[in-house]
Amino acid sequence: MIPELGNFALMLAAVVAVMQGVLPIAGTLVRNPQTQITLQSLARPTAALQFVLIAFAFGALATSFLNNDFSVLYVSQHSNSLLPKPYQFAAVWGGHEGSLLLWVLLLSLWTVAVAVFSRSLPLDMVARVIGVLGLISVGFLLFILTTSNPFERLLPAALDGKDLNPLLQDPGLVIHPPMLYMGYVGMAVAFAFAVSALMSGRLDAAWARWSRPWTVVAWTFLTFGIGLGSWWAYYELGWGGWWFWDPVENASLMPWLVGTALIHSLMVTEKRGSFKAWTVLLAIAAFSLSLLGTFLVRSGVLTSVHAFASDPKRGVFVLIFLAVVVGASLTLFAWRAPRVALGGRMELVSRESFLLANSVLLVVATAAVLLGTIYPLIIDALNLGKLSVGPPYFNAVFAPLLVPTVFLIIPGSVARWRDANVREIAHKLRWTFAGAVALAVLLPFVLGGWSLGAAFGLFLGCWVALGTAQQVILRVSKPGRIGASFWGQHIAHFGMAVLVIGITGVKCYEVERDVRMQIGDVVTIAPYTFRLNSLDEVRGPNYKAVRADVQVLRNDKVIEILQPEKRRYFSSAMAMTEAGIDSGFMRDLYVSLGEPLDDARTEWSMRVYYKPFVPWLWGGVLLMVLGGVLAALDRRYRQ
Amino acid sequence: MKPRTKRFALIAAGIVVLCAAAAFVLNAFQSNLVFFFTPTQVSQGEAPKGRTFRAGGMVKEGSLVRDNAAAGGGNTVRFVITDTVHEMPVTYVGLLPDLFKEGKGVVAQGKLGEDGVFVASEVLAKHDENYMPPEAQHAMDQATAAKAAKSVQTPAPVKGNP
Numbered sequence: 001m002i003p004e005l006g007n008f009a010l011m012l013a014a015v016v017a018v019m020q021g022v023l024p025i026a027g028t029l030v031r032n033p034q035t036q037i038t039l040q041s042l043a044r045p046t047a048a049l050q051f052v053l054i055a056f057a058f059g060a061l062a063t064s065f066l067n068n069d070f071s072v073l074y075v076s077q078h079s080n081s082l083l084p085k086p087y088q089f090a091a092v093w094g095g096h097e098g099s100l101l102l103w104v105l106l107l108s109l110w111t112v113a114v115a116v117f118s119r120s121l122p123l124d125m126v127a128r129v130i131g132v133l134g135l136i137s138v139g140f141l142l143f144i145l146t147t148s149n150p151f152e153r154l155l156p157a158a159l160d161g162k163d164l165n166p167l168l169q170d171p172g173l174v175i176h177p178p179m180l181y182m183g184y185v186g187m188a189v190a191f192a193f194a195v196s197a198l199m200s201g202r203l204d205a206a207w208a209r210w211s212r213p214w215t216v217v218a219w220t221f222l223t224f225g226i227g228l229g230s231w232w233a234y235y236e237l238g239w240g241g242w243w244f245w246d247p248v249e250n251a252s253l254m255p256w257l258v259g260t261a262l263i264h265s266l267m268v269t270e271k272r273g274s275f276k277a278w279t280v281l282l283a284i285a286a287f288s289l290s291l292l293g294t295f296l297v298r299s300g301v302l303t304s305v306h307a308f309a310s311d312p313k314r315g316v317f318v319l320i321f322l323a324v325v326v327g328a329s330l331t332l333f334a335w336r337a338p339r340v341a342l343g344g345r346m347e348l349v350s351r352e353s354f355l356l357a358n359s360v361l362l363v364v365a366t367a368a369v370l371l372g373t374i375y376p377l378i379i380d381a382l383n384l385g386k387l388s389v390g391p392p393y394f395n396a397v398f399a400p401l402l403v404p405t406v407f408l409i410i411p412g413s414v415a416r417w418r419d420a421n422v423r424e425i426a427h428k429l430r431w432t433f434a435g436a437v438a439l440a441v442l443l444p445f446v447l448g449g450w451s452l453g454a455a456f457g458l459f460l461g462c463w464v465a466l467g468t469a470q471q472v473i474l475r476v477s478k479p480g481r482i483g484a485s486f487w488g489q490h491i492a493h494f495g496m497a498v499l500v501i502g503i504t505g506v507k508c509y510e511v512e513r514d515v516r517m518q519i520g521d522v523v524t525i526a527p528y529t530f531r532l533n534s535l536d537e538v539r540g541p542n543y544k545a546v547r548a549d550v551q552v553l554r555n556d557k558v559i560e561i562l563q564p565e566k567r568r569y570f571s572s573a574m575a576m577t578e579a580g581i582d583s584g585f586m587r588d589l590y591v592s593l594g595e596p597l598d599d600a601r602t603e604w605s606m607r608v609y610y611k612p613f614v615p616w617l618w619g620g621v622l623l624m625v626l627g628g629v630l631a632a633l634d635r636r637y638r639q
Numbered sequence: 640m641k642p643r644t645k646r647f648a649l650i651a652a653g654i655v656v657l658c659a660a661a662a663f664v665l666n667a668f669q670s671n672l673v674f675f676f677t678p679t680q681v682s683q684g685e686a687p688k689g690r691t692f693r694a695g696g697m698v699k700e701g702s703l704v705r706d707n708a709a710a711g712g713g714n715t716v717r718f719v720i721t722d723t724v725h726e727m728p729v730t731y732v733g734l735l736p737d738l739f740k741e742g743k744g745v746v747a748q749g750k751l752g753e754d755g756v757f758v759a760s761e762v763l764a765k766h767d768e769n770y771m772p773p774e775a776q777h778a779m780d781q782a783t784a785a786k787a788a789k790s791v792q793t794p795a796p797v798k799g800n801p
Contacts, residue, residue: 238737348645364657368664375668386675386777388693390748393671397664514714514733575737594714594734597705605714605734 003072006060007151013053013104014141020046020111020134024127028199040127044115047130050137051108058105061150062092071157074098074150080163080571082542090174091164096314097150099177103294104140106178106185107133114189114214121210128196129189136188139321147314163542163571172232180225180252184290186218187255190262191287194280195329198336203280208270211283213637215266216488219259220628226252227621238577238592240512240609242617245394250373251293254366258286261362264355272417274343274352277333278359284329289366291322296373347419354412358405365401369394406460406500409493410467432470436463447509447612457504464497485634492627499620505613513608516597525610528589529553533561535604543569543576548604550580550591564606566593588614673748677778679785682725686751694729694757695746695775696722696782703741720745720757722782731759744775 027039070076193211234242262282295318346352372389440459533549545567562580579592594605699719706715749759
């Protein structure tokens with residue numbers, strides 16, 4: 001009964017979404033002022049009603065999971081009676097259908113947030129934004145109802161479920177997809193604002209100011225979601241890597257890159273009235289790339305962890321949806337753009353030009369990632385052969401494009417608006433530059449070996465960190481209230497610096513040893529010694545595991561005991577590596593079990609890593625998230 | 640500079656930078672494409688020597704050998720990839736992924752040695768028990784199709800006409 005109610009609620013939600021998508025926008029087009037207000041006022045209540053209905057449907061699906069209702073096909077495919085309760089709940093979005101339901105739930109949540117926090121906006125703008133969001137919701141609800149219904153029954157019911165993919169049974173999975181989706185879907189809000197501004201023909205500073213906090217919040221969630229995904233891959237896949245240039249990772253990175261360009265471009269549009277057309281294009285691109293990400297992950301075209309199911313109907317639907325969204329918004333853009341007034345004048349060297357340069361670099365980097373991600377798919381689809389584009393391509397392309405981007409952060413935030421002077425900027429930053437060079441030359445000796453790459457990466461990180469610190473000190477020493485967005489900007493930039501130093505440190509100083517070990521064997525990565533103490537059989541709620549006890553010694557003192565596991569899940573007989581990790585401020589020690597090398601299972605292949613600076617990666621991401629939160633909380637936006 | 644000259648300079652500089660970036664990206668792209676070959680294609684000499692490519696199919700039953708002689712923590716393994724028609728020996732140093740099993744699909748990336756042994760630098764892990772890497776599936780399908788085609792081209796002699 002519960003699943004049927006959920007299904008019914010979802011159908012009603014689709015009807016309400018159509019109303020939300022059509023009526024308020026119609027209200028902005030009719031002549032009669034009375035009808036105008038009546039229709040436009042429908043935006044908020046329909047958004048609220050839609051949220052209630054989708055939340056009900058989501059609740060119904062979650063209840064089916066928690067009740068172990070294996071007569072629901074989706075539940076039987078992604079859950080198991082032995083699965084711990086929190087994972088049964090998280091399993092709601094452990095597969096294709098449920099994650100789409102999560103997508104629309106978050107979309108309606110964002111819509112309600114827009115409805116609530118838009119008191120200061122003119123009613124016609126609210127009507128357009130909520131209307132556009134409603135149309136997007138119609139598309140996704142139809143997608144769910146026609147191709148991917150999570151409430152489909154299985155008759156006769158399964159005795160027990162197939163279980164959630166063991167890789168996904170992890171606290172990281174419980175929050176990674178919702179965060180990432182909050183970011184993806186948040187880009188829909190930025191998109192809706194841009195499209196509404198195009199519709200109204202009022203592409204002005206006010207639009208940019210309304211759109212900014214929403215875009216920053218979306219970017220913050222996206223940053224956090226990507227960071228969580230990377231962290232999850234790092235400790236859960238057991239390979240010690242934190243970024244694989246997997247298509248699914250690329251799918252989330254592309255909207256992030258464009259989103260980063262967008263939040264900066266929006267600032268220029270708000271403050272100087274420039275770059276309006278560019279900003280609108282970035283907003284359209286960011287959301288289109290979010291949709292493309294959904295398409296890449298959900299259509300099963302990718303050979304990846306995340307490709308849950310392969311069903312061409314779904315891919316075609318998303319592809320058509322993508323074509324409609326991109327096509328319609330670009331047509332609207334082409335129609336309206338000639339009317340957009342030019343913004344304030346700017347000189348060749350000015351804060352605007354630095355921001356524009358970075359914007360373009362980020363877009364080029366996105367294009368490069370896009371090429372590497374979809375080219376193999378296109379070639380495959382055209383039957384021209386099978387090929388892949390590996391990490392070497394992305395590394396070769398990405399670093400040279402992002403190095404100048406990161407470098408320009410500092411001169412860009414020092415330069416004056418409209419007309420800046422190169423000599424003046426150089427004068428202001430000369431000691432910062434000298435300091436960064438000195439640190440870059442000296443630090444590698446401390447860290448264990450000088451190399452050009454290490455020095456260069458450290459220079460870049462130190463440059464941004466010192467430059468940010470310099471600006472904060474200069475500002476704090478002056479009187480006057482400092483807005484939250486000032487802290488947001490500089491904390492986020494500082495986070496980028498920490499991330500760059502972290503990446504450099506891991507790349508240049510990581511040590512990896514693949515070894516065979518028996519009980520009592522040791523392996524040394526100076527100054528640490530790892531000793532395999534024992535191997536035990538342990539039992540979890542739905543798996544059996546071999547757990548190794550690895551002592552880590554430093555100067556003959558035990559500093560940590562790591563317990564990597566090799567699990568075997570009952571329901572799928574799937575093997576899983578659980579790494580043992582000790583995190584410090586400067587480094588991680590990482591041990592994972594390979595496989596038994598003899599029949600008695602006393603000798604195992606093991607992988608032992610010394611990973612410096614890994615905690616800095618997560619620290620950098622968290623600082624960027626903090627910066628985003630502060631920027632969105634700025635008092636200016638709450639008027 | 641006059642405003643117009645300045646704008647022109649800005650646009651020209653932008654175009655030059657974009658072209659440079661595009662040329663650089665496409666160059667990196669070209670040199671990092673990794674092509675896929677089936678064991679049949681490899682046995683027919685279609686795969687390049689000395690260039691990295693991917694090969695896939697099934698791990699032949701009973702072909703997995705660990706090189707226990709290698710001391711000092713060497714984890715050398717040898718196995719054979721087959722598409723049921725042709726076979727291809729592989730060596731790999733390192734830890735095999737969790738789901739590497741005899742009789743299951745596999746994709747390996749590496750170079751073909753002079754002796755015809757594929758030296759893998761990477762054995763790809765796919766995280767689902769029943770999941771067949773599409774490339775491996777492709778190799779098997781190709782081989783099956785080739786077999787079927789052959790049996791059509793040289794039909795068994797049939798006596799009598801209807």
